Amino acid sequence: MxxxxxxxxxxxxxxxxxxxxxxxxxxxxxxxxxxxxxxxxxxxxxxxxxxxxxxxxxxxxxxxxxxxxxxxxxxxxxxxxxxxxxxxxxxxxxxxxxxxxxxxxxxxxxxxxxxxxxLVSNGARKYKLNKDSYECNPNRKPVTDYYIQLRTEICAFLDAMQKHKEDARLFQFLNGLDKTFGIEECNTAYVTPAKCG
Known part of the structure; x- marks a missing residue:
């Protein structure tokens, strides 16, 4: 075109x-x-x-x-x-x-x-994902259905844990900033966090 x-x-x-x-x-x-x-x-x-x-x-x-x-x-x-x-x-x-x-x-x-x-990473969500993964019972459903459901729940749980780790790294960084940085710098860092290696 x-x-x-x-x-x-x-x-x-x-x-x-x-x-x-x-x-x-x-x-x-x-x-x-x-x-x-x-x-x-x-x-x-x-x-x-x-x-x-x-x-x-x-x-x-x-x-x-x-x-x-x-x-x-x-x-x-x-x-x-x-x-x-x-x-x-x-x-x-x-x-x-x-x-x-x-x-x-x-x-x-x-x-x-x-x-x-x-895809929140709060405690209630983590608890529910954990509980759901333990409630999957392969005896009541075909193995493939059990596997797919368990895999989906585990992936969601791992995504939530990764988000939690990234937030923790960001807060660790912000807490280590010198007091000469004002609140505006901290807010900017929180809005657009860089990936931590």
Whole structure:
């Protein structure tokens, strides 16, 4: 697809994540079941990742496809593709969740909000995951079902533990800052933490 802008031609290849196929409408990406307040986040997230990847749009939620600052045509293409991804996410969540994320500007930010809400690393969540994994009984269900359920619960528990470790490292770093740093520096560090090695 080619666009003409101020005597220059901008081409977006059909394999580019910015390319929106005319057949890619809101109803073309449907995950079952949709994310609700009681549904498990991990299977929904995996379904969305697979579906978005098949449309070459996963980079919009991971942050790999960033908004350009150099070309108005590319910016417009990014806005269109980002809006399409947001529409797909909105179609695959319950009404209360939809109302909570409806006015968020980027698919990446929505993805981060949903992860923060459903993949929390608090004690109650860890206890529930631990309890659920012990309640799985292979005698009452086929071994494959038992394995899949146990693996999903363990992965969720490990993700929660990793988040807890990252938070602990961040707090350790912030606590070690010299008192000459003000509250603004601490807030900035907390909002955009760097990955600790």
């Amino acid at each position: 080619s666009y003409v802008s101020e005597n220059t031609v901008t081409t977006i290849d059909v394999t580019d994540p910015l390319y929106c196929n005319p057949n890619d409408v809101v109803s073309t990406l449907k995950i079952t079941p949709i994310l609700t307040e009681v549904e498990k986040y991990i299977p929904w997230k995996r379904g969305m990742q697979l579906a978005l990847s098949s449309k070459r749009k996963l980079g919009f939620v991971t942050g790999a496809v960033e908004k350009s600052k150099r070309d108005n045509v590319i910016i417009e293409a990014w806005l269109a593709a980002n809006s399409l991804v947001i529409s797909w996410i909105l179609q695959n969540v319950s009404e209360p969740i939809k109302m909570a994320i409806l006015y968020t500007q980027s698919a990446k930010e929505i993805w981060k909000l949903l992860k923060g809400k459903y």
